[in-house]
Amino acid sequence: MSATATVTETAVAGPSDGGSKKPLTKPGEKLQVVPEFLKAFTLTIAKTFYGVEHFVIADYIQRNVCVKEEKLRQLLKFDPRSLKPILTVLKVDKLVKERIVTEEIDGKQKKVPYYYINYKGVINVTKYKLDQIRQKLESREMAHTHQANYICTGCKQKFGPLEVGMLWNAQANMLKCWTCFARVEDEETAGPSEDTRSSLAKFNEQTGPLVTVMQSMNGVIFADNILEPPVPTTAEAEEKAKAEAENNPKRVLGLGERFFNADAPKYTADTMKLNLGGEIDYVETEKEAVPWLKGSVRISLADIERKEAQKKSREIKKANSRLNRYNAADADNREIDELLKAEKEKIETRGKRPRPTLDDFIKLVKENATKRLGEEYSSPPAKRPKFTLGDEEDSQDAPANNTNGNGQSTHPSRKLSPKEQLQQDLQVNVGGKTFLVNQITESTLAQMTPNELEQYHMAYERLIDLVYRTGW
Ligand SMILES: [Zn+2]
Numbered sequence: 330m331s332a333t334a335t336v337t338e339t340a341v342a343g344p345s346d347g348g349s350k351k352p353l354t355k356p357g358e359k360l361q362v363v364p365e366f367l368k369a370f371t372l373t374i375a376k377t378f379y380g381v382e383h384f385v386i387a388d389y390i391q392r393n394v395c396v397k398e399e400k401l402r403q404l405l406k407f408d409p410r411s412l413k414p415i416l417t418v419l420k421v422d423k424l425v426k427e428r429i430v431t432e433e434i435d436g437k438q439k440k441v442p443y444y445y446i447n448y449k450g451v452i453n454v455t456k457y458k459l460d461q462i463r464q465k466l467e468s469r470e471m472a473h474t475h476q477a478n479y480i481c482t483g484c485k486q487k488f489g490p491l492e493v494g495m496l497w498n499a500q501a502n503m504l505k506c507w508t509c510f511a512r513v514e515d516e517e518t519a520g521p522s523e524d525t526r527s528s529l530a531k532f533n534e535q536t537g538p539l540v541t542v543m544q545s546m547n548g549v550i551f552a553d554n555i556l557e558p559p560v561p562t563t564a565e566a567e568e569k570a571k572a573e574a575e576n577n578p579k580r581v582l583g584l585g586e587r588f589f590n591a592d593a594p595k596y597t598a599d600t601m602k603l604n605l606g607g608e609i610d611y612v613e614t615e616k617e618a619v620p621w622l623k624g625s626v627r628i629s630l631a632d633i634e635r636k637e638a639q640k641k642s643r644e645i646k647k648a649n650s651r652l653n654r655y656n657a658a659d660a661d662n663r664e665i666d667e668l669l670k671a672e673k674e675k676i677e678t679r680g681k682r683p684r685p686t687l688d689d690f691i692k693l694v695k696e697n698a699t700k701r702l703g704e705e706y707s708s709p710p711a712k713r714p715k716f717t718l719g720d721e722e723d724s725q726d727a728p729a730n731n732t733n734g735n736g737q738s739t740h741p742s743r744k745l746s747p748k749e750q751l752q753q754d755l756q757v758n759v760g761g762k763t764f765l766v767n768q769i770t771e772s773t774l775a776q777m778t779p780n781e782l783e784q785y786h787m788a789y790e791r792l793i794d795l796v797y798r799t800g801w
Pocket residue numbers: 481482483484485486506507508509510511
């Protein structure tokens with residue numbers, strides 16, 4: 330079982346009604362029959378953590394209680410070379426036990442290995458493995474918490490919260506890496522930290538049914554016939570096989586066939602009962618008890634932790650989405666506020682100077698704008714889509730700040746001059762009249778239809794973009 334294995338199959342048929350409320354056996358009694366849920370648990374472990382072949386072999390061993398290797402080979406029609414390694418894995422990981430019996434075959438004494446399910450081992454090993462995975466996830470989560478919060482999209486350099494202030498580039502309106510000048514992002518968006526944070530909760534949630542089964546087995550003492558099932562005599566085995574074949578010819582499932590019955594009880598939030606160990610008065614004392622196998626405390630605590638982790642994960646998700654919303658809105662507002670403030674200051678300082686005209690603006694665009702923007706407005710805009718508005722302003726000599734709605738029709742095919750193009754980008758139609766975006770007043774805004782409003786917002790964004798990029 331690898332510690333990184335993911336739990337995909339958790340549909341374990343659990344203890345029957347009340348099974349988790351009451352201990353399986355009374356104090357002092359031994360468990361005589363393997364409960365169905367424990368069988369399903371064993372197969373789930375084999376299937377989830379090892380593979381389909383392991384699952385099938387474990388299933389055959391379970392059905393036959395105690396079976397020799399030769400018989401398994403006949404039943405499964407596995408290649409002996411592939412059967413042996415799988416059996417070894419199951420044996421090493423204590424899912425099955427092997428017993429060597431000396432048998433007389435063709436007049437010779439031969440040692441024959443028999444296999445049977447090691448239920449106690451399955452539970453203990455699963456406890457241990459799950460604990461290992463949990464610890465690994467916890468330490469990973471811990472490591473992640475102490476990591477930097479910001480990461481460069483270019484060179485992947487990481488920055489702590491204190492360094493971020495120095496990375497802020499007001500011109501580009503973003504965090505810029507000081508090494509490669511790429512954008513620096515909150516690690517929330519750059520890496521799978523949400524994943525890491527919720528992986529522990531996910532793990533706890535997925536392994537919950539397994540934990541419940543293991544809990545219900547706490548303190549249960551297995552009878553000897555479960556711990557060390559007797560080797561069937563040849564006649565007995567044959568008889569049994571014959572009876573099985575007659576009664577239930579289709580009892581053996583084929584490879585890949587679904588084992589879990591759809592009608593079998595599945596663990597859901599409603600059917601899952603927690604046993605926090607309170608009802609179990611006695612605990613079997615184990616001679617060589619290793620700390621992680623002792624009693625039920627560890628698992629019970631784990632279960633509480635699981636619940637809390639689930640809750641925490643939900644809360645983190647909620648808080649994150651709230652935070653993102655707030656940040657996004659806040660960033661927008663801040664940006665606009667800053668722009669408006671800068672604009673206001675400029676207007677104030679400009680005071681007595683005449684307001685720049687559209688011509689000034691275009692000049693500025695040509696001088697200062699980025700290459701892309703410069704091309705857009707300085708080269709003849711032949712490739713740009715043409716608008717076929719009937720009503721278009723003649724802006725040949727009209728400055729931007731005193732144009733009015735008086736239009737003059739233009740041929741759609743005529744190439745627009747950069748100035749016209751810019752003007753067209755910045756104009757808004759309200760109730761049939763054309764305004765430049767900076768001419769829009771509160772009262773005009775109130776009259777706008779939703780479509781016009783959208784047009785206005787687009788023109789406004791365009792204006793802000795231009796203002797921002799030209800440093801006007
Ligand atoms: Zn960088």
